[in-house]
Amino acid sequence: MRRGTWKRSLFAAAFLAFWLAGAGGQAFAAEDSTDRFVDGTVINGLGVTGMTAEEAKAFIESFYQGGYTLKIRDREGKQETIHDTDIGYSLKVTGDLEAILQAENDGGRISGPDVDNRYEVEVAAEYDEKRLRAELLKLSFVKNARETKDASITPYREGMAFEIVPEVQGNDLDVEKLEAAVGGALRAGAEVLELSGTDCYKTVKVHADDPGLISLCDAMNRCADMSVTYVFGDTEEILEGSEICRWLEGADETGILVDEAQAAAYVKTLANQYDTYGMPHDFLTAQGDQVTVTGPYGWKINQAAETEALIQAIRAGENTEREPIYEKTAASRSGNDYGTTYVEVDLKNQHLYLFEDGSCILDTPFVSGNVSKGWTTPDGLYYLYYKQTDKVLRGEDYETPVKYWMPFNGGIGLHDANWRSSFGGEIYKNSGSHGCINLPPDAAAIVYEHVYKNMPVICHGSSGI
Template sequence: MKKKVLITCAVVLGVLLAVYLGFAFYFSSHYLFNTKINSVKYAGKTAKEALEKNTALSRDYLLTITDRKGNSFSLKGPDFSYEYVSNGDEEQILKSQNAFTWPVSLFKAQNYTLKGSSKYDDAALAEKLKALDIFSDDYIENPEDAHIEIKDGKYDVIEEKKGCNPIYDSILAEVKDALDNELPKLSLNDDCYEAPKITKESDTIKNEKEALDKYTASTVTYKIEGADEKLDSAKILDMLSISDDGSVSIDDAKVTKYVQQLASKYNTFGRKRSFKTSSGDTIEIGGGDYGWVVSKKNEKAQLLSDLEGGKPVEREPVYEQTALYRGADDIGNTYIEIDYTKQHMWYYKDGALQMESDFVSGNLARQNGSVDGVYKIVYKQRNATLVGEGYSSPVSYFMPFAYNIGIHDASWRDTFGGTIYKTSGSHGCINVPPAFAEQLFNAVDKGTPVVAYYREAVTLTNNAAKMSNAYSYVAPDAAQ
C-alpha cells in the first residue's frame, strides 16, 4: 500500500510539474492570464498578435471627447489618417512578465499601458478638432468672475461661473496625448478652459468683504430729541460702491444726498409752524431766522470721518444754528409774542405771562411794515442811536431780533396800540413805552424766541423784510 501511495503521489506530482512547466513554456511567448493592455484583453496572445490587433484597431479608431457640460463629441481616426506606431512595447511587456508566475496571474490582473505613439495628419486633425461644436460661438459660454452684489440693504457674494470657453492649444495637447495612447475616451479637465480671474475664495472678494463690514459697522445714531434717526448698516451699504479693481469707496453724491435729506427733515429754520396765540386761537406762521439748521458741509465731513472709523457712533448732527428746544415745538414756553394786528405783545417765561404791552410797529402806508416770522433776540444794547434814511433816534433800550429791526423805547410817543401803525408807524422797529422797555430789557435773555405775526394779509416789500426772510415778504416786482 505504501508503495502504491508513493507511486500515485509521484505520478500526480509529475503530471502537475509537467502542466506547470508546459504553461511556463507557453507563457514565455504569450501574455499571462488577466493581461490587459490599454484596457483591452490580451491574455494568451503573442506580442506579434498584439501588434497586429493594435494596428487593426487603429484603422477604426474613434476618440470620444466629453466636455464640461457633459456633452460628447467624436474624432474618427480615418478622418485624419490615424495609424498606430509601435515602439516595441508589445514585446517589452511580454519580456517583463515572468512565465513561471503564471498561476498567480489567474487571480491577479496584469494591466499595462502602451507607450507607443501614433502618426496622423496634423492639419487634418486640427481641421476636424476646430469643427467640433465645442469651439462654436453659439456654444461657448464665457466665464464670469465672482463679485459682490449690494441689494436691499445687504450684500451677497455671487459665485463665479466657470463657463465653457475652450482653450484650443490645451485641448489639442490633450487629444494628441489620447491619440498616442490609443485611449477611446477623453474627459476635458479644467485646464482646457478659460478660468474666472476672481473666485469667491479670492483675496479680492475677501478684501471687499472686510471693507464692507468695516463701513457697515460705522453706524451713526443721531441724538435728536423727539426723533429716532439712525444711519444703519443697510443705509450705509447703499452709499458704497465697488470699482472694477475691487476697491470699496463711499459714493460722495449719495452721502451729500443723505445729508440733504437729514437737513430737510430736521431743519426748522423758516419752517411754517402752528402757534397758539395769547388770544386763544392757533395761527400758521413761517419765515424768520429762528430754528435749527444742520450744517450740510460740516455734517458731511463729520459723517465721512465716522464712516471711515469702523465703529458705532452716537452724536448730534453738526448744526450751523441751534434753537432753545429740539422737536416739533422748538419755540418752547419762554418767548415774546407780537401781534401786529392787535398792536400788543406778551412776554412768557416757563409758560407764565411775565408782562405785556401795546406798541406801535412799522408804517404800512410807507412800505415800512415790521417783519413777521419767528426770530430771536440777537443781542441787547443800552443807549443806542438808531440811524436810518432821514432819521437818527437815540433810545435807552434796544433789543434787535431781525436784521436792523428790534424792540426799543419810544419816549417821543404818548400813545401806543390801536391803528397808529398803519399811517404813523415807525420805520420798522417795535416802539414800546419806556417803562415797559426797561422792564423787558432786564427780564429777557439773548436768544429768546420772538413770534411776530399779522392777522390779516399784508405785503412787505422793503429791504428789511427781504433780509429778514419775513413771512409776508413779496419782491417789489411781484407785488406790483
C-alpha cells in the same frame, strides 16, 4: 521738437571702400587742395575723403536722413520699429568740421594706412514729440498689453462679504517713461532699445498679503455690523450697516472709500424731514388764536459738513450716536421749535407778550410801523440778533437815541420810546414808527433784562391792520 547731442563710433563697413581705394602701404604727404579732407579721412564712421567741410556735413546728415530706424524690443522678445520719417527725425552736424580740416592742413596733410585719420564730431538729433507719442501708442506691446492691477477689495455684493482680489502683474508700460526711454535712444542714435533694461514696465504696488489691505477689508466687513444713530430730540433715525455697505466703494491708502453722493443723498433726506428753517410755523397766540408765521427761524442741517462727518463716522467703523451739524438751530426739538420762551408781537392788537417757560411775564402795549406811510411792521418768525444799551438809531431823516435796543429783522427792533406819552390802540396807523416796536421805557427795561441772543421773536397780525 526734441534734440540731443551724441557721438557715433565706426560701424559702416560699406563705406570703407570710399576712402580705402587707392591707399598704399605707407604714409605720404598729399598735394591736393587744402580745402578738402585727405585720403582716408573718416568722421563718425563715414568716409569723407576729398570732400570739403560743407560737403562732408551734408554727406553725414544725408546718411541719416530717410534711413534711420530704432528697434524697440520688449521683455518678451517682441520687436517693433520706429522709422525716422514717421517722427520727423533728422540729424544735424553741430561739431566743427573746419577745425578737423585745419588740423589736417597743419599736420602736413599726411595720409595712408599707417595714419589714423578717424574723427568724431558732435551731432544733434531732432524729432517731433507729438508724432513720436502717436507712434508709440500704435506699438502692439502698448496697445495689446495686459493691465497690471494692484490687489483690491471687491465692491458691495448683496448678502456677501467683502473679499480681497489678488494682484495681477501685467506687461503694460508707463507711456511717459517709455517716451523718455525712446527719446534718449533717439538722441543717442541707438539702433536697438531693450525695454527689459528700463523701468518702463508698470509694477504691482499692493499685494494680496498687504497688512494694510487686509485690515481695510476687515474694517469694511465690520461696517455690516455698525450703525449710525441720529438724534432729533425724542426721535431717532438709524442708518443700518446693511445700507452703509451699499455705499462702500473699496479702499485706498487713506482707508475705506465711501460713495459721497449716496452719503449726501441720505443727509438730504434727513434735512427734508427735520429742517424747519424758513418753513411755516403754527402758533397759538396769547389771545388764543391759531395763526401761521413764516420767517428765517428754525433748524437747518449743514448738509455739506454733515455729509463729510457721516463719511468719517463710517470710515471709523464703529457704532455712533450723533446730532447733525447744524447751520441754524432753534429752541426745541420737541413740539414747536421756538419752544416756550419767546417774545410775541401782536401787531393787530398792538400788544407785546414776553413768555418764559410757557408763562407770560409781561404784557405791554406798543406802537409799531406807520401804516399810512407804508412802514407797516411785517409778520414773521425771527432770531433776536443781540441787545445793546444806549444806541442811536439813524435813518435818512432821523437820529434818535434809545436806552434799550434789541434788533431782530434787519433794521427793525424792540426799543424804548420815551418821547411817546401813550402806546397801543390805533396810534400806529398814522403816527407809527419807521417799522420798529416802540415800547414804554419801563416795559422796554423788563424786556431787555429777559431777552437774549437768538431768542425767538414772533410777529403776527399785520394782515389785519
